Amino acid sequence: MLRISKLADYSTVVMSYLAREPDKMHNARDIMEHTHIALPTISKILKILAKSGLLRSHRGINGGYTLVIPPDQISVAQILAAMEGNVALTECSGQHSHCSIEPICHIRSNWRSISHVVQESLKKITLADMLRS
Amino acid sequence: MLRISKLADYSTVVMSYLAREPDKMHNARDIMEHTHIALPTISKILKILAKSGLLRSHRGINGGYTLVIPPDQISVAQILAAMEGNVALTECSGQHSHCSIEPICHIRSNWRSISHVVQESLKKITLADMLRS
DNA sequence: TAAATCAGGACCGCTATAGTACTAATTATA
DNA sequence: TATAATTAGTACTATAGCGGTCCTGATTTA
Incomplete structure (x- = not known):
């Protein structure tokens, strides 16, 4: 259905919550209570988000996570990329393609550019935009 | 990864092949040999495509399938919708949503509009466009 | 030193999907 | 009218991905 994964979906919810107080540290329990x-x-x-560099983590008592980048500079595309790799609507639009009909497929380049269009529109939407309902 | 299903992917390949000779009838074997x-x-x-009305079928000897609508009036969005329903990037953007956090989710309407943007861009791309590489 | 918190995996069960197979219905043609 | 070709419809299976859980270890603060 052209869905993002549930984990990626939730990740935007989590990031949006963090973006409401960009400088404050939040731990997992706190996020759970609010989401x-x-x-x-x-x-x-x-x-996953910390590993990809979008969040900074702090261990120990009073530890938690904070945003590394201001909300108006983080795009939805970045969050999705962190969770599930770059946008690639078809197998052949991705990095390591294994589609068997690729050699004779006439529409491969088209799908590449469609993926590109979608990705560009997701790049334009920032976390700051997501805070405005 | 924001992928369409393989079946949906293939369906665009099949439709593109049929669009090359919009009036000619093609049977499954013929399509297999060319794709x-x-x-x-x-x-x-x-x-599936016939059931959704994009193709007309003909049984019996010399039977097969033809396009119902001219290639420049069929969008990629239509083909995807036929194969896997409307574009809905998140659970809550779809028809029958069952997301547990929906009541308190702050970004639901945003995802709806993002889905809408993506769908609109897929609507603009026609089968005729897909023939031009 | 103890408690709280994140890091990094391993793990399981469900669901969706891809792909296959079989039988019935329909049609053209010899 | 018989036969062969073709689609219609449905049932089935196997696999992979995904969501979700849990455990152990490392780190930090009080």
């Missing part, structure tokens, strides 16, 4: 996403799921998302 | 997609898969795709 109602299950704790292990949140924890998993936070780790 | 190298497995025959049962092609057959499955053709049935």
